[in-house]
Structure formats: structure tokens, C-alpha cells
Amino acid sequence: SQQGEEDPQALSIQEGENATMNCSYKTSINNLQWYRQNSGRGLVHLILIRSNEREKHSGRLRVTLDTSKKSSSLLITASRAADTASYFCATDAWAAGNKLTFGGGTRVLVKP
Amino acid sequence: GAGVSQSPSNKVTEKGKDVELRCDPISGHTALYWYRQRLGQGLEFLIYFQGNSAPDKSGLPSDRFSAERTGESVSTLTIQRTQQEDSAVYLCASSSATGGIVNEQFFGPGTRLTVL
Numbered sequence: 001s002q003q004g005e006e007d008p009q010a011l012s013i014q015e016g017e018n019a020t021m022n023c024s025y026k027t028s029i030n031n032l033q034w035y036r037q038n039s040g041r042g043l044v045h046l047i048l049i050r051s052n053e054r055e056k057h058s059g060r061l062r063v064t065l066d067t068s069k070k071s072s073s074l075l076i077t078a079s080r081a082a083d084t085a086s087y088f089c090a091t092d093a094w095a096a097g098n099k100l101t102f103g104g105g106t107r108v109l110v111k112p
Numbered sequence: 113g114a115g116v117s118q119s120p121s122n123k124v125t126e127k128g129k130d131v132e133l134r135c136d137p138i139s140g141h142t143a144l145y146w147y148r149q150r151l152g153q154g155l156e157f158l159i160y161f162q163g164n165s166a167p168d169k170s171g172l173p174s175d176r177f178s179a180e181r182t183g184e185s186v187s188t189l190t191i192q193r194t195q196q197e198d199s200a201v202y203l204c205a206s207s208s209a210t211g212g213i214v215n216e217q218f219f220g221p222g223t224r225l226t227v228l
Binding site: 030031033035041042043044045048088090092097099100101102103104105 | 116145147153154155156157160168171201203205214215216217218219220221222
């Protein structure tokens with residue numbers, strides 16, 4: 001079973017709006033990462049947040065982590081058509097070694 | 113090269129044939145991962161190589177799947193006696209992760225495998 005589960009599965013917004021997606025996981029983690037995938041090909045790393053961090057920013061991206069709720073959120077502000085992609089969270093944990101466990105992803109469509 | 117490369121980009125094969133997929137990681141990256149992604153789904157971990165340590169093969173779905181890595185360079189994923197359910201995109205990633213510290217993974221463009 002997947003460690004991370006994204007919510008919603010799909011999201012459609014207008015350009016300029018904010019997009020928020022959530023990731024929940026089951027077991028304690030070391031780190032949580034968010035990746036973007038365009039056109040079903042290679043993934044691009046967005047942000048890594050460690051278990052002792054609560055919030056991180058990178059450009060128009062804001063990631064939060066709540067370890068008590070075992071959840072994370074990714075916020076994309078002022079979205080652009082180029083943000084259209086699938087977004088995945090991935091976790092790593094001591095029990096799983098150095099490998100990442102990916103969720104099923106959120107498909108985001110930004111309409112111009 | 114500047115990034116992770118994979119070949120071939122597309123592979124169409126007949127059921128029962130063997131296929132080999134290749135991954136060239138970023139130079140200097142000690143960690144290399146293989147994932148499988150079925151259409152519209154998330155990534156499924158297959159196997160992980162870290163330096164000269166024994167690989168973590170816990171994600172391989174059956175004994176038809178195997179992978180090799182030469183030192184800290186090229187890796188080959190082999191699928192024997194392919195089945196239609198093996199059809200997917202196979203993604204390779206590399207990372208500089210060492211000593212239990214996890215860093216970001218850099219992904220290749222993937223190989224789209226279609227088994228007829």
C-alpha cells in the first residue's frame with residue numbers, strides 16, 4: 001500500500017488562482033518531498049522538508065508539514081498554465097531505508 | 113552528461129520476450145533507483161542501489177525482474193518473459209544520498225514499455 005496519499009486526485013483552476021493539494025501518510029517519516037511530473041515522464045524535484053521543519057518556501061511554492069497529523073500540503077500561488085502537471089509527495093522513513101514511497105499524485109489543470 | 117538518461121525511450125515487445133532497459137545516472141551519484149509507473153498512477157519502487165552495498169530488491173514484483181549496476185555507473189533493468197501487465201513507464205533516478213541522509217532524486221525521462 002502507498003505511504004503517501006494525495007488529495008484531491010484532480011484539481012482544475014483558473015490562471016492566477018492558488019492551488020492547494022494535500023498529502024497524508026501512515027508511519028513516522030524522516031523527510032517528505034514534493035515532485036512535479038509533466039506528460040507522464042520524468043519527475044522534477046520541487047521541495048524537501050525534513051521532519052523537524054514545519055514550513056518551507058520556494059518561489060511561488062509553500063509546503064507545510066504537520067507530523068502530528070501525518071500530513072503535508074503544497075500551495076502554488078498565482079498559478080500559471082505552465083503549472084499544469086501531476087504533483088506527487090514522497091516520504092522516506094528509517095524502516096524503509098533510503099528509498100522513497102510515492103503517493104498516487106494530484107493532477108492539476110491550470111486553465112488560461 | 114548533465115542529467116539522468118535512459119534508453120530506449122520507447123520499447124514495444126511481444127509477450128514472452130525479454131527486454132533490457134538502461135539507465136545512465138548523474139556522474140558521482142552513489143544511489144540509483146528504479147520505479148515503475150502504470151498509466152495514471154503513482155510511482156512503484158522496484159530496486160535501489162547504494163554504492164557497493166547489496167541492492168534493496170524489495171520492490172521487484174516477481175523473479176522475472178532483475179537489475180544490475182556496474183560500480184557507481186550504468187544500471188540495467190531486465191524483464192524476462194514479459195507479460196502484458198508489465199506495460200508501464202519505467203523510471204530511473206539517481207541521488208547523492210549517502211550515510212542514511214536522503215536528498216532529492218533526479219529522474220530520467222523514462223522508458224515506455226508496451227507488451228503486446
